[in-house]
Amino acid sequence: MAEGQLALDERAVAYVEDPLWRWRGLIRLGRDLLRDKVALAGALIVLTVVVCALLAPVISPYDPTSGHIGQRLEAPGFVNEKGERYILGTDQQGRDVLSRLIYGARVSLMVGVGVIAVAGTVGTVAGLVSGYYGGRVDDLIMRIVDTQTAFPGLLLALVIITMIGPSARNIIIVLSINGWMVFARITRGIMLTIREKDYIDAARLIGANDFRIIFRHAFPNLMSPTLTIVTLELARIILAEASLSFLGLGIQPPQSSWGLMIADGRNYITIAWWLVTFPGLAIALTVFGVMTVANWLRTVADPEQRVKAAPAGTGSG
Amino acid sequence: MVRISGYFIRRLLQSILVIVGVSIVVFVITRAIGDPARMSMPLEATDEQVEAYAQRMGFRDPLAVQFWNWAKKAVRGDFGDSLWQREPALGLVLERVPATLQLCFTAIILAVGASIPLGILAALRPRSWLDKLTTSFSLVGVCIPDFWLGLMLIMLFAVSIHLFFTSGYGTPRHLILPAITLAARPWGRITQIVRSSMMDEMHRTYMITARAKGLSEQRVIISHALKNASIPIVTLAAWELTRMLAGYTIVVETVFAWPGFGQLAMQAIEERDLTLIQANVFVVALIVVAMNIAIDFVYATIDPRVRLE
Numbered sequence: 001m002a003e004g005q006l007a008l009d010e011r012a013v014a015y016v017e018d019p020l021w022r023w024r025g026l027i028r029l030g031r032d033l034l035r036d037k038v039a040l041a042g043a044l045i046v047l048t049v050v051v052c053a054l055l056a057p058v059i060s061p062y063d064p065t066s067g068h069i070g071q072r073l074e075a076p077g078f079v080n081e082k083g084e085r086y087i088l089g090t091d092q093q094g095r096d097v098l099s100r101l102i103y104g105a106r107v108s109l110m111v112g113v114g115v116i117a118v119a120g121t122v123g124t125v126a127g128l129v130s131g132y133y134g135g136r137v138d139d140l141i142m143r144i145v146d147t148q149t150a151f152p153g154l155l156l157a158l159v160i161i162t163m164i165g166p167s168a169r170n171i172i173i174v175l176s177i178n179g180w181m182v183f184a185r186i187t188r189g190i191m192l193t194i195r196e197k198d199y200i201d202a203a204r205l206i207g208a209n210d211f212r213i214i215f216r217h218a219f220p221n222l223m224s225p226t227l228t229i230v231t232l233e234l235a236r237i238i239l240a241e242a243s244l245s246f247l248g249l250g251i252q253p254p255q256s257s258w259g260l261m262i263a264d265g266r267n268y269i270t271i272a273w274w275l276v277t278f279p280g281l282a283i284a285l286t287v288f289g290v291m292t293v294a295n296w297l298r299t300v301a302d303p304e305q306r307v308k309a310a311p312a313g314t315g316s317g
Numbered sequence: 318m319v320r321i322s323g324y325f326i327r328r329l330l331q332s333i334l335v336i337v338g339v340s341i342v343v344f345v346i347t348r349a350i351g352d353p354a355r356m357s358m359p360l361e362a363t364d365e366q367v368e369a370y371a372q373r374m375g376f377r378d379p380l381a382v383q384f385w386n387w388a389k390k391a392v393r394g395d396f397g398d399s400l401w402q403r404e405p406a407l408g409l410v411l412e413r414v415p416a417t418l419q420l421c422f423t424a425i426i427l428a429v430g431a432s433i434p435l436g437i438l439a440a441l442r443p444r445s446w447l448d449k450l451t452t453s454f455s456l457v458g459v460c461i462p463d464f465w466l467g468l469m470l471i472m473l474f475a476v477s478i479h480l481f482f483t484s485g486y487g488t489p490r491h492l493i494l495p496a497i498t499l500a501a502r503p504w505g506r507i508t509q510i511v512r513s514s515m516m517d518e519m520h521r522t523y524m525i526t527a528r529a530k531g532l533s534e535q536r537v538i539i540s541h542a543l544k545n546a547s548i549p550i551v552t553l554a555a556w557e558l559t560r561m562l563a564g565y566t567i568v569v570e571t572v573f574a575w576p577g578f579g580q581l582a583m584q585a586i587e588e589r590d591l592t593l594i595q596a597n598v599f600v601v602a603l604i605v606v607a608m609n610i611a612i613d614f615v616y617a618t619i620d621p622r623v624r625l626e
């Protein structure tokens with residue numbers, strides 16, 4: 001008994017003395033990622049998109065909003081008389097397609113992060129309150145969630161956008177209205193199980209108030225399940241923003257967005273295939289990257305899933 | 318039978334609640350956010366003209382009064398005339414319903430029909446090349462934006478090969494491209510769920526029993542495993558169909574100029590035709606609610622554990 005205890009203590013000391021002990025979890029995650037080739041590819045795609053979004057002004061070769069009308073609709077690989085190369089060609093206004101793609105990453109991610117922030121916060125708070133208090137509050141919130149979930153939101157989103165006007169901010173608002181329920185539901189589910197735990201009773205015994213219990217004691221337990229939902233939702237939002245922009249109810253010119261580029265390129269589909277093809281590939285690859293990462297996160301959180309390792313679908317809606 | 322009818326009445330009340338709720342939300346959105354009069358009038362209209370129009374249409378009354386006036390007519394099927402077409406709005410929407418139903422049902426049949434055999438084969442041989450191929454393609458189906466897929470198909474089959482029509486309605490040659498486009502995402506998701514729920518069922522003990530009874534492998538898989546795996550499959554397929562009908566055809570119908578109510582919704586939005594938008598959303602809400610009830614009955618039929626109470 002005593003010897004066993006001693007061995008355990010020694011191991012604990014060794015663990016703490018390891019200079020990297022704080023990072024162990026992360027290192028293990030990294031190693032795991034390196035082994036899973038598909039997840040690694042997904043993570044690299046996401047990383048590329050993030051870098052493009054952050055460093056757009058630095059890495060894009062030309063101005064995305066102005067072009068030379070004299071060199072409109074030039075095919076990929078075009079080099080003008082000044083020796084400037086346009087790797088992915090130019091569009092109907094002579095603008096560089098590659099630069100517009102790079103700036104488009106910015107819009108996609110900005111809308112994605114914006115919606116996650118708004119919908120995630122609203123949904124999580126609603127779910128925490130619903131699960132913690134139960135009773136009538138719970139009934140009311142869950143009734144709203146159910147009704148809204150039963151009615152898929154694209155049409156309503158379009159109607160709202162028409163009334164408040166299309167812009168990046170308004171897209172974030174509309175897609176958040178559409179997406180908060182997922183977060184509310186998962187948070188409530190976890191909260192219901194946490195509520196019964198001894199450490200919540202203990203916290204209440206020493207006089208912690210509801211606010212403190214919810215955010216200090218319950219909230220940290222939500223991080224890992226919510227992370228998967230966040231990534232899945234991100235994929236859904238990127239697709240939704242592209243659809244809205246394609247329909248002309250999203251990002252407005254002269255800003256560039258992948259969906260908008262496809263809408264513009266549609267009129268030239270018979271003579272300039274690159275205008276439609278590249279932005280669509282950008283959307284599909286980004287969504288693929290985000291979803292593979294989501295899928296990988298889920299297998300990491302739940303090793304039993306590993307055997308099945310089925311790719312994830314985008315969230316509902 | 319008594320139980321079913323009791324269930325039915327409660328479900329009907331619930332549905333009416335949803336429809337009324339959606340109507341109120343859309344009404345508030347279209348009347349209270351922004352100025353409906355300004356929106357319906359030409360851009361060059363003066364403030365006086367807009368004001369006169371608003372007075373005539375009752376846009377300056379309290380919102381509750383406006384809603385009451387609207388609802389009184391709406392229950393009789395009178396949503397007012399479309400500002401754009403100058404015809405009763407409800408009729409305009411209803412005449413577009415068959416085209417959308419045709420497109421959505423074709424798409425879901427394609428999706429389910431292609432995903433069940435592929436999903437089963439993948440589940441029977443995990444990690445085989447067939448499994449990997451199916452898994453990758455289903456992922457592609459889920460990742461590809463539908464409007465882009467539509468344009469790519471147009472570029473490939475209609476513009477280069479002249480095999481199908483890029484737009485319009487009437488023959489199978491018109492139907493096939495939009496149906497495939499609409500089917501891609503549901504196909505991907507349903508294939509994934511068929512695969513994973515079949516894999517769950519394959520390891521159940523009843524499978525051993527079924528094999529021990531001497532049933533053929535085919536029978537074991539189809540009438541035992543697939544039947545038990547069918548609940549999540551039906552749930553997802555129904556959800557995807559609802560999702561299409563409730564708005565996601567808009568994009569595909571716009572790309573292919575398919576004359577359904579999705580295209581009409583987009584036209585109404587472009588023309589800022591508020592009456593037509595309201596009528597359209599109302600019809601969609603009706604369809605969604607009817608779908609949800611139908612799904613419940615399907616559940617009760619395929620799963621004896623489900624009792625409609």
